Amino acid sequence: MIKTYVETEQNKNQTSIENIIKKAEDLKEIFSTRADAIDSEGTFPYENFEDLKKANFLSLTIPKEFGGQGLNLLEYLQVQEILAQGDAPTALSLGWHLGVMLEAAENRHWQGSALQRVSSNIVQKRILLNLAQTERATGSPSRGGTPGTIAIKEEHGWRLNGIKAFTSMAEALDCSIITADLNYTGKKGFILVDHKREGVSIKETWDSISMRGTKSDDLVLKDVLVEEEDLLFVEDDRSSTTRGWYLQVPAVYIGIAAAAKDYAIKFASEYSPNTLPGPIKDVPEVRRKIGKIELELFNARQVLYAVARKWIEQPDQQIKMASELSAVKHIATNSANKVVDLAMRIVGARSLSASNPLQRHFRDVRAGLHNPPTDDAIVYNLADAVLGKP
Secondary structure, three states, X not given: OHHHHHHHHHHHHHHHHHHHHHHHHHHHHHHHOOHHHHHHHOOOOHHHHHHHHHOOHHHOOOOHHHOOOOOOHHXXXXXXXXXXXXXXXXXXXXXXXXXXXXXXXXXXXXXXXXXXXXXXXXXXXXXXXXXXXXXXXXXXXXXXXXXXXXXXEEOOEEEEEEEEEXXXXXXXXXXXXXXXXXXXXXOEEEEEEEOOOOOEEEEOOOOOOOOHHHOOEEEEEEEEEEOHHHEEEEEOOOOOOOOHHHHHHHXXXXXXXXHHHHHHHHHHHHOOOOOOOOOHHHOHHHXXXXXXXXXXXXXXXXXXXXXXXXXXXXXXXXXXXXXXXXXXXXXXXXXXXXXXXXXXXXXXXXXXXXXXXXXXXXXXXXXXXXXXXXXXXXXXXXXXXXXXOO
């Protein structure tokens, strides 16, 4: 009887993820029709996010007990890769929201009833949130450093002052989880901020040629007062967590590479210059490049999903997986860049046309090299892991 119940639950879960993957495929096709306009106009993809909300995709990684769909890391990454093939800025932006909630679901480290409260708001009100950590003075949080944003304890809560840079979706967010130095102690607090609160504003600074639709502007906090319960958790050097959900970054860039591959193959199958008896897909050098594309994608996916499976199947090893997570990011984003480059070489000068999607993929995939942790930091961390710090 118990076995039958377990098998039934497994079948239900399998059907559920299959339905979500099918929805993601459908959304990918819709997003692809809007991608050029989002990029050329540099606007936030509001239409795409309305579609995501209608499909209940904002609740994908929220625990089932709170009304979500309870996707694990592996399933989440599969969705991210698919959506990125349609529009990469949309996928990367959604991934920050989903990843924050996945971490909270896995670790249950938020204080009090915060997880249930935030989850309910996402499920019922479809609020959108992000983790805002980066500051121009300290750079990426992956390199350490105490936040310049300060949270001072007052009688009725916390008073916040600071500026967060590269806040994806800034203009569309309902809430942010910001990092702040608590009372100048060096302890890093993660604090929920409702963007409707007085003193919260957005400063338009996003002028990147890559991932333009993420609208990663500055989040300005000026004397913002939040409730005491909005301090979700406190992290220091001894309690910092390894974040498996950051694998959404390589998943998205693999998605971009896959879209570039599909375009190159379609072009090679259809383009037939009068100097050849058939399409260029029959030319040996073109076939060699396509083979190299397949090899790069195979390697990147194998590494990404193998590490994601380890994360799920060996939870006791998660705290030790920082080097593996970083290695995946290095391997996958560099492979994705190679794939797009090869696709452009197959298509030739046409790939540089403003109306050709490959030039957009080329600009977007490049951003992966600059998403933290950067290649140099990854390599040195890997060396430190086996040699010890000097």
